Amino acid sequence: MKSFPPYFTWGAAAAAYQIEGAWDEDGKGPSVWDQFVRQKGTVWEGDRGDTACDHYHRYDEDVQIMEQLGLHAYRLSVSWPRIFPEGTGKVNAEGLAYYDRLIDRLLQANIEPWVTLFHWDYPYELDLKGGWLNPDSPKWFADYTTTVMKHLSDRVSNWITLNEPQCFVGLGHLSGEHAPGMKLPMAKVLQAGHHALLGHGMAVQSIRANSILPASVGWSPIVAAHYPASDSQEDRDAAMQAMHAVHPNDVWNNRWWGDPIVFGSYPEQGLRAYGSNAPRIKPGDFDIIRQPIDFYGCNVYNGHPTKAGPDGKPVLVKFPQGCPRTHFLWNVTPGALQWGAKFLSETYQLPLVVTENGLSCNDWVTLDGKVHDAQRIDFLTRYIRALHTAIEEGADVRGYFHWSIMDNFEWAEGYKHRFGLVHVDYETQKRTLKDSAYWYREVIKSKGAHLFESAIEDEAREELTLP
Numbered sequence: 431m432k433s434f435p436p437y438f439t440w441g442a443a444a445a446a447y448q449i450e451g452a453w454d455e456d457g458k459g460p461s462v463w464d465q466f467v468r469q470k471g472t473v474w475e476g477d478r479g480d481t482a483c484d485h486y487h488r489y490d491e492d493v494q495i496m497e498q499l500g501l502h503a504y505r506l507s508v509s510w511p512r513i514f515p516e517g518t519g520k521v522n523a524e525g526l527a528y529y530d531r532l533i534d535r536l537l538q539a540n541i542e543p544w545v546t547l548f549h550w551d552y553p554y555e556l557d558l559k560g561g562w563l564n565p566d567s568p569k570w571f572a573d574y575t576t577t578v579m580k581h582l583s584d585r586v587s588n589w590i591t592l593n594e595p596q597c598f599v600g601l602g603h604l605s606g607e608h609a610p611g612m613k614l615p616m617a618k619v620l621q622a623g624h625h626a627l628l629g630h631g632m633a634v635q636s637i638r639a640n641s642i643l644p645a646s647v648g649w650s651p652i653v654a655a656h657y658p659a660s661d662s663q664e665d666r667d668a669a670m671q672a673m674h675a676v677h678p679n680d681v682w683n684n685r686w687w688g689d690p691i692v693f694g695s696y697p698e699q700g701l702r703a704y705g706s707n708a709p710r711i712k713p714g715d716f717d718i719i720r721q722p723i724d725f726y727g728c729n730v731y732n733g734h735p736t737k738a739g740p741d742g743k744p745v746l747v748k749f750p751q752g753c754p755r756t757h758f759l760w761n762v763t764p765g766a767l768q769w770g771a772k773f774l775s776e777t778y779q780l781p782l783v784v785t786e787n788g789l790s791c792n793d794w795v796t797l798d799g800k801v802h803d804a805q806r807i808d809f810l811t812r813y814i815r816a817l818h819t820a821i822e823e824g825a826d827v828r829g830y831f832h833w834s835i836m837d838n839f840e841w842a843e844g845y846k847h848r849f850g851l852v853h854v855d856y857e858t859q860k861r862t863l864k865d866s867a868y869w870y871r872e873v874i875k876s877k878g879a880h881l882f883e884s885a886i887e888d889e890a891r892e893e894l895t896l897p
Contacts, residue, residue, distance in 0.1 A: 432818060434878035439542070439829030441503035442496070442851060442870075443786055445549040445593070447479050448838040450509065452486035456524035459515025461551035462561070462602075463841075466609035477844025483836055484859050489532050491861065495852055496835065497539040499867055500874045504541050505785060505831045506532065507549035507593070508582075510574055517553030518570055526581050533585050544588040544831070546650065547575055547633060550598045550609070550841075557610050562599070562622040562629075568718075572632035579640035589637050590727055590785065591630045591649045599623045600681040607842050616707040619681065624709035627690050627719045634721035648725035650785040651687050653774065655733030657765030659747045664738035672736050672744035673773045676700035678707075684773070692778045694720035725828060726778050729786035730813075733766025757790040758847055762809060768816035775825035782825060787813055788833040790840070790847035793864060801853045801864035810866065814873070814881055832870065836861065 447463050454460070467478040485492055496504055511517065512525035536543045548571065552561055556570055564570075575591075592598075601608035604619045614622075630649055637645050656672040658665035676683045676699050685697040686704075694716040701708055735747040754762035771782055789809050793801050814830065821827050837850035845856060851867040854860075872880040 431879045432882045433876065434818065434821070436877065437828065438877065439502045439783070440874040441501050441505055441542075441544065441829065441831040442499075442833075442835035443505035443831040444485075444834045444836065444838060445507045445546070445551075446509035446512070447482075447549070447551040448834075448840070449483040449485040449836065451479065451481040451484045453478075453480045455486065456528070457515055457522040458509065458525060459511035459517070459522075460554040461509065461511045462554055462557045462609035463551050465554050465557075466611055469611065472611060473842055474844035474846050477839065479839040481856075482839045483854050483856075486528065488859065490535055492836065493532075493535045493539050493541065495861060495863065495867075496536075496541055499851070499871045501541050502874070503544050503588070503829070503831070504536055504835065505544040505546060505590070507546040507551075508578055509551050510548065511551065511553040511555075513577060514553060514574055515555075517556035518573060521577055526577075529582060533582060537585060542588065543586050544590065545578075545582065545586050546590040546593050547571075547578065548591065548629075549593040550602075552598075552610070561610060562603070562625050563618060565625065567625045568628035568632045571629035572636050575633040575636040576640055579637055579642075583637075583640065583645065584642040587643045588646045589641075589648075591633045591647070592626060593650045593785075594652045594729055595623060595626050595687055596652045596654075596681050596683075599626060601842075604681065616679070616704065617709075620704060620707055621709045623681065623687075624711070624715070627687070628715060630691065631719040631721050634723065635718070638721075646724040648723050648727045648783060648785075649691065650727035650729055651684070652682070653728045653730045653733075653766070653770040654682050654684050655730055655763075655766035655770035655773075656736040656744065657733050657763065657769040659735040659737040662738075664742065665736065668738035668742070668744040669736040669769055670773060670776075672734070672746075673770070674699070674777075675744070676703045678703040678705070684777075688726070688774075688778060690716060690719045691723065692720070692726075692780070723780065725783045726774055726780040727783050727785035728770060728774055729833075730767045730770045730784065731787065731789070732760045733763045733770065735763070735765070756809070757792045758843075760789070762789075762812070764812040764816040767813045768820045771817060771820040771825045771827055772823060775820070775827075780826075782827045783829040783831070784817065784827065785831050786833040787830065788849050790849050793837070793848045793853055795853060795855070795862055799862070801862055803864045803866050806864070806866040807869045810870070811881055814878070818878065818881070
């Protein structure tokens with residue numbers, strides 16, 4: 431029976447704004463998301479994260495659930511404005527005390543905390559000063575990191591600097607779909623992105639300088655994934671070529687974000703694509719950005735089947751009518767995880783950790799009091815099997831974090847989507863383990879071998895004859 435390496439980390443993830451609630455309690459300052467959700471028309475049905483899953487008050491119950499599932503690790507994020515209500519200056523001791531309690535409870539349950547320093551809830555007071563557009567923003571982020579390190583690194587070893595820069599830069603500053611809701615020219619968007627990369631580098635420096643325990647450091651970008659439409663070498667090459675590409679009118683790519691961190695430069699194809707919109711770079715910037723990292727995180731949800739055109743260049747293949755889609759209407763594409771991991775492994779030569787993967791289903795509690803999410807189980811089986819194939823083909827993958835541990839506030843989509851292993855009734859805050867939670871427990875217990883067992887007991891089905 432196939433299985434994953436014995437050192438492999440099995441976990442689940444969530445983010446502060448999406449689950450904590452307590453948006454203005456115990457001295458916490460407002461984030462850009464606290465402000466964004468109060469603007470008419472920004473979020474589906476006017477939903478807000480003010481209470482969300484009330485994890486701030488119910489973390490003990492939630493950690494008990496994680497413990498029952500046998501999670502090795504839990505990826506959480508620290509809310510910057512909960513630590514610094516104004517982004518800088520005075521530290522909020524009550525905010526730090528909350529993360530003390532949460533991390534202590536995780537360790538008590540033998541669950542390793544993986545801490546993300548920035549998962550989009552930028553302090554609103556700093557946004558008024560320009561946010562990521564302000565050249566001082568990297569230092570603001572580094573100072574916040576230093577405070578977190580001095581307080582939590584005696585118990586936390588695994589750190590992630592930024593989550594999905596393509597999203598908080600692209601959706602937050604280019605399309606305006608996410609907080610802070612800006613629609614800026616590409617030159618300013620890329621400058622904000624450059625400052626975020628500087629923030630990453632300064633944060634890594636702070637982690638190395640201040641960590642009490644030996645630190646393992648990485649980051650978590652989105653993977654713009656492509657996979658071959660056939661097994662031909664031409665299509666395989668075309669899919670890899672597509673993952674190297676940078677296009678002039680968007681930020682949804684891999685190399686523009688990864689190259690500065692690993693190689694200390696922007697890719698040539700990116701500089702050609704963006705042209706005069708490329709950011710202003712000061713001497714020494716790449717020395718700051720290019721700090722040694724221990725793992726390359728990757729968030730993968732879907733990808734594009736790709737073939738070689740007559741000239742060998744990649745061509746996107748149209749999805750067939752009626753193809754499988756999630757509740758988010760994202761296509762179900764297990765090859766995205768296999769080939770995304772293969773691309774990152776070959777390009778950056780670093781250990782990989784899948785820091786997010788999952789899907790939104792139209793889940794509800796059925797009359798028997800349970801949540802039967804067979805599609806989630808099938809989706810995850812396909813994707814994690816594909817990840818196993820990437821490992822067999824040489825990718826050095828060290829862990830997998832399901833997104834997410836529980837249903838939560840899905841940014842501009844509000845509470846429309848349910849990504850969790852645990853169902854949350856937002857009116858009563860009742861938690862209900864879904865079928866996928868019990869299934870994931872068996873996956874973890876078996877070191878992944880359960881993935882390769884039959885998901886459906888065919889012999890239990892009554893044979894039917896179609897007309």
